[in-house]
Amino acid sequence: MYTAATHLVETLSQKSxxxxxxxxxxxxxxxxxxFLQPSEVxxxxxxxxxxxxxxxxDGAYHATYHQETPEAQGAGSIQTSVNDLAKFIRAMINRTKPITDAIYKAVTMPRITKNQRSDHKNNSGHPPPSYAxxxxxxxxxxxxxxxxxxxxxxxxxxxxxxPDYKFGAVILGNSEAAFDLSFVIQNFLVDEVLNIPKEARFDVASQRLKRFTAQEARREKNLKRNAARRDQSRGSIGTPMEVYLGNYHNHDYRIVMVREKDGLLFIDGRDRSMPFTMFLEHVSDDSVFRGYLADDTGEDVVPVRFRFGSNGQVSTIGMVLEPALGDDYFIWFDREQQA
Known part of the structure; x- marks a missing residue:
């Protein structure tokens, strides 16, 4: 939605x-x-x-790369500092240029009602959480x-x-854990501004830590299960593996490369702004597979299908790359013919 909105902005303004x-x-x-995108920095x-x-x-932090995400333009990719972003927050609080009263009212007007989380409770008599x-x-x-x-x-x-207290803050961190930590800091600062007695405050830190620990435990369990499944499927394909290997093209998703790695079919998708790799586990009929899509955030399991042409060669590969559309919505890639 926001990426589409940037197209409208560019069209009307005649500027990038x-x-x-x-x-x-x-x-x-x-x-x-x-700046917009790391490349501008x-x-x-x-x-x-x-x-x-x-x-x-695996219990440790690992350095990674700066993501260039032009496809998410309008929904992120701003490279900034706390000092710079604080200037924007100050303009919102004081409604100073370029933030006018009309702009402020438009962007903060509730549009969609959200489910109330436990850490957003205690707002009796006020509107429910919403998204503007x-x-x-x-x-x-x-x-x-x-x-x-x-x-x-x-x-x-x-x-x-x-708004009523003319108080604001910016919290930035260089790991995903900073996301949960920033919420803890926000709640602490809000309690301080409102002069909430310490004994009456919610233990947000413990809630977030408990959730994070549970998520990590589930992730590690799933990774071990997935690795075991892949090992069991190794060598179970009846069709020669060479039949599957090659490049496959989709007009919107471009090229995916199917290779062989460690005795399994392997898709190398590291050539795009949101890179991934995918090992394939053979399920049945030499055409039904389970894909393990991995990136720095973890591993997701997606259905994968191969279709064979009349010559016995694989003609297309389909993958469920957009799970929000359903587990049976495959994105199909056509095999590129070798010159």
């Missing part, structure tokens, strides 16, 4: 979205350390100021909290403000 942001927001707020010769992103796996234009709106102990958060491989972020 990046230039539009710089002209209308960044330069007007003197946000000199704010490098082009401005400020690459040394980029923090190293980390992801957590890029902002989450909820009430905590009678105070309105306007916030926006984000998470991507190697980073977690949050900015928020309390």
């Amino acid at each position: 979205f990046s230039i539009f942001l710089h002209d209308q927001i960044f330069e007007r707020l003197e946000m000199s350390s704010t 490098c082009a401005s010769e400020k690459e040394d100021s980029l923090s190293t992103p980390y992801y957590f796996r 234009l890029g902002w989450d709106i909820h009430y905590y102990r009678g105070a309105q909290v306007v916030s926006h958060d984000g998470v991507i491989t190697g980073y977690g972020s949050r900015m928020f403000f309390l």
Whole structure:
């Protein structure tokens, strides 16, 4: 939705979205350390100021790469600092240029009602949590909290403000764990502003830690189960593996490369902005497979199918790459003919 909105912005303004942001927001707020995409940071010769992103796996943090995500334009990819983003929050709080009263009201007007989480309770007599234009709106102990958060491989972020108290904060961290930590910090700061006695505060940190620990335990269990399944399927394909190998093309998703690795079919998707790899587990009929799509965040299991042509060669491969569309919605790639 937001990516489509940037297309509208570019069409009406006759400017790239990046230039539009710089002209209308960044330069007007003197946000000199704010850019769209890591490549812009490098082009401005400020690459040394980029923090190293980390992801957590096997009980340790591992450095990873800076993600260039043009396909998510409008829904993220802003490279900034806490000092710069604080200028934007200050403009929202005080409704100073380029944030006018009309803009403020439009972007903070509730549009969609959200389910109430346990850590958003205690707002009796006030509207339920809602989503506005890029902002989450909820009430905590009678105070309105306007916030926006984000998470991507190697980073977690949050900015928020309390309009009635003219208080706001920006929290940025270079790991996904910073996402949960930022919520803990937000709740602590809000309690401080509202002068909530310590004995009356919610133990948000313990709740988040408990959830994170449970998620990690489930992830490790699933990874071990998936590895065992792949090992059991090794050598179970009746058709020669060479029949499957090659490049497959889809107009929108471009090329995927099917290779052999460690005795299994392997798809190398590391050549795109959101890179992944996928080992295939043979399920049945030499055409039904289970794919283990892995990236820095973990591993997802997706259905994979091969179709054979009249010549006995694989003609297409289908993968469920958009699970929101259903487990039976395959994205099909046609085999490229070798010259």
